[in-house]
Amino acid sequence: MTKSSIMKRWFYLLWLVAAGTGCTCGPETEKHLPGRERIVDVRENVVPIQVRGVLLGEVIRPYLIGERLLILDPLSEDKLIHLFDKNDFRYLGSAVPRGRGPGEIANVGRIGIDEAERVFYLSDHGKQAVFAYDPDSVLADPFYVPKVKTAFEKGRFPGRYQYVTDTLSFALVIEPTGNSGYRQSLARWNLVTGEMTPLKYVHPEIERKRIDFAVSPERKICAEAYAHHDLLTLCTWDGDLICNVYGPQWTPKTSNRETHYGQVAFCGDRIFALYAGKAASSEGRANHPTRFRVFDAEGRYLRTLETGRPVTGFCYDPENRRIVLTLGDADQLAYLDTAGLDKLAEE
Numbered sequence: 001m002t003k004s005s006i007m008k009r010w011f012y013l014l015w016l017v018a019a020g021t022g023c024t025c026g027p028e029t030e031k032h033l034p035g036r037e038r039i040v041d042v043r044e045n046v047v048p049i050q051v052r053g054v055l056l057g058e059v060i061r062p063y064l065i066g067e068r069l070l071i072l073d074p075l076s077e078d079k080l081i082h083l084f085d086k087n088d089f090r091y092l093g094s095a096v097p098r099g100r101g102p103g104e105i106a107n108v109g110r111i112g113i114d115e116a117e118r119v120f121y122l123s124d125h126g127k128q129a130v131f132a133y134d135p136d137s138v139l140a141d142p143f144y145v146p147k148v149k150t151a152f153e154k155g156r157f158p159g160r161y162q163y164v165t166d167t168l169s170f171a172l173v174i175e176p177t178g179n180s181g182y183r184q185s186l187a188r189w190n191l192v193t194g195e196m197t198p199l200k201y202v203h204p205e206i207e208r209k210r211i212d213f214a215v216s217p218e219r220k221i222c223a224e225a226y227a228h229h230d231l232l233t234l235c236t237w238d239g240d241l242i243c244n245v246y247g248p249q250w251t252p253k254t255s256n257r258e259t260h261y262g263q264v265a266f267c268g269d270r271i272f273a274l275y276a277g278k279a280a281s282s283e284g285r286a287n288h289p290t291r292f293r294v295f296d297a298e299g300r301y302l303r304t305l306e307t308g309r310p311v312t313g314f315c316y317d318p319e320n321r322r323i324v325l326t327l328g329d330a331d332q333l334a335y336l337d338t339a340g341l342d343k344l345a346e347e
Contacts, residue, residue, distance in 0.1 A: 031245045033301050037293075042336060043308035046325070049333040053091035054082050056332050062315045062324045063111045066118050068092070068135050069324060071333075074108050081122075083139060086317055086324075089333070095138040096122065103145040105131075112163040121149055121163060128152040130191070150191045158189065158196075162215045166191050168237075170215045170222065173198065184209045186224060188237070199239030203231070205252035216266040219297055225261035225273045228254050232261065232273060234299045243299040249277070262289050267316040267323060267338065271295040274311055275304065288312050288328040307336065 056073060063070040069084040079094035100106045106126025113120050123130045131146035138144045152158070158171035171189040173196050176182050185198040199222065203209075210227040221242060224233040230247030249260065262274030276289040288310035294302045310328035316338075317324060323336045 029241055029243045031243050031299055031301075032250075033245065033247045035248050037248075037301075038303045039291075040303050040305050040341075041308075042305045042341070045340075046307050046309055046334050046336050048331040049089045049324075049335060051089070051091065051333055054094060056082065059312070060326050060332065061111075061313045062326050062333075063113055063120065064315050064317055064324070065113050065115060065120050065135055070111065070120060070135070071326075072108070072111055080105055080108050081138075083135065087320065093139045095144070096133070100126065103143065109158070110160045112161050112169070114163050121161075122146075123152075123158060123161075125152075125157060128157070130158075150194055153194055153196065156196065159184070160212070161189060162213075163191075164215065164217055170213070171196060172211070172213055184211060186211070186213050186222060199235060201233070201235050201239045201241045203233065203244065206231075206254070207252075208254045212261065212263050214265045214271070216297065219266075221297070223264050223266070223271055223273075225264035227259055227261060228256065230260045232264070232271075232293075232295065232299070245295065245299050245301065247275075247293075259287075259289075261293075262311075263313055265314065265316055266297075268318060268321075269297055270302070271297065271299075272314070272316070272323065274314070305336075305341070309334065 056071065057075040059075050061072040063072065064086055067086055069086040069089065071082040071084065073080055073082060077098060079097055081096045082094045083092040084090060085092060097104050105122065105124045107124060109123030109125050111120055111122055118135065120133050120135060121130050122133060129151045130149040132149045133146045156173050156175040159174040161169060161171040163169045167190050169189045169191055171187055173185050173187045174182050187196040187198045189196050206229060211224045214223045220237045222235045222237065230249035232245040234242040236242060247260065259276045262276060264271065264273040271294070273293045274289040275291045275293045276287060277291065290307050290309055290311065292305040294305060296302060311325050312328045313326040314323050321337065321339045323338060325334045325336060326332065327334055
C-alpha cells in the first residue's frame with residue numbers, strides 16, 4: 001500500500017469519527033449554547049411609555065387582550081387592574097377592587113387570557129377560585145361582579161397559567177410540601193373539571209424545579225425556562241421531550257443565590273426568554289435581568305438582546321410587532337419594537 005493510499009484511509013477514518021462526534025450539540029434532544037453569545041445592543045430601541053392618569057405600584061405585570069393592555073398591580077390597596085389602549089397607551093380606567101366581598105379579590109394571583117371570547121381570568125388565592133371578567137363591562141360598571149370560572153383543588157393551586165381552551169389549558173402547579181417548601185410541576189389543566197395532569201417529562205438531573213413557562217397553541221409545544229439552572233426545555237403538549245437547551249453556566253446543582261432565566265414567551269416564530277446570567281446581588285436576591293435570549297421554535301439559539309433596562313415582565317403584541325415591557329426603574333413601562341430586530345442583528 002502506498003503512502004498516499006494510507007493517508008487517504010486515515011483521512012477517511014477521521015472524517016467518519018468527526019461526522020459521528022464532531023457536533024458540539026450532541027443528540028438532537030440535547031443542545032448546547034456557544035460559550036460566547038451573540039449579543040445585540042437594543043438599548044436605543046427601548047421606548048419609554050409615558051403613563052398619565054394613574055399611579056402604578058412597584059411590582060406590575062402586563063397582559064394583552066384585544067385592543068387593551070392590562071396591567072396587574074398586585075400591591076395596590078385599591079384597584080388591582082389598570083387598563084390602557086394598547087396602540088397609544090392611553091389610560092382607560094382601573095377595576096377589580098381588593099377585598100373579600102362580592103366582586104372583590106382577597107389575595108390576587110395571575111391573569112389568563114381567552115382572546116377568542118375577549119375574556120380575562122383572574123385567580124384569587126384567598127377565595128381559592130378563578131374569576132372571569134369582560135374587560136368592557138368591568139370598565140363600565142363599578143359594581144361589576146365576575147363569574148366563577150373554576151375552583152382550585154385542595155392541596156395544590158395554579159401559580160401561573162395560560163388559557164388555551166376550557167378543557168385544555170396549562171398551569172404551573174404549586175404543591176406545598178411542608179411548613180415552607182413546595183413542589184412545582186407544569187400540568188395540563190381542565191377548567192371544567194378542575195383536573196390537573198402533570199406533563200410526563202422530568203429532567204433526570206434536577207432535584208428542585210423552579211421555572212417559568214410559555215405555550216404555543218400554533219405549534220402545540222411548551223417552553224420551560226429554569227430560574228436556578230441555565231436550561232431551557234421544549235416539550236410537546238403531551239409532555240414528550242423535544243429538546244433541552246443548556247447554557248454555558250449549566251450545572252445540575254441548585255443554588256438560590258444564582259438566577260438564570262426569568263419569564264419566557266412565544267413572540268411570533270421566536271421564543272424570548274429573560275436571562276439574568278447567574279446574577280445575584282450582595283444580599284443574595286437576584287437582580288432583574290436586562291437581556292433576552294432568543295431562540296427559534298425548534299430551540300436553536302439565535303442571539304441575545306441587551307436592553308440595558310431591568311425588565312420585570314413582558315408581553316407580545318403581534319399586531320404592532322412590539323414587546324411591552326414592565327421595568328424596575330423610574331419609567332415602569334416601555335416597549336421594544338421587534339420589526340427591525342433581525343436586520344439589526346445582521347449589522
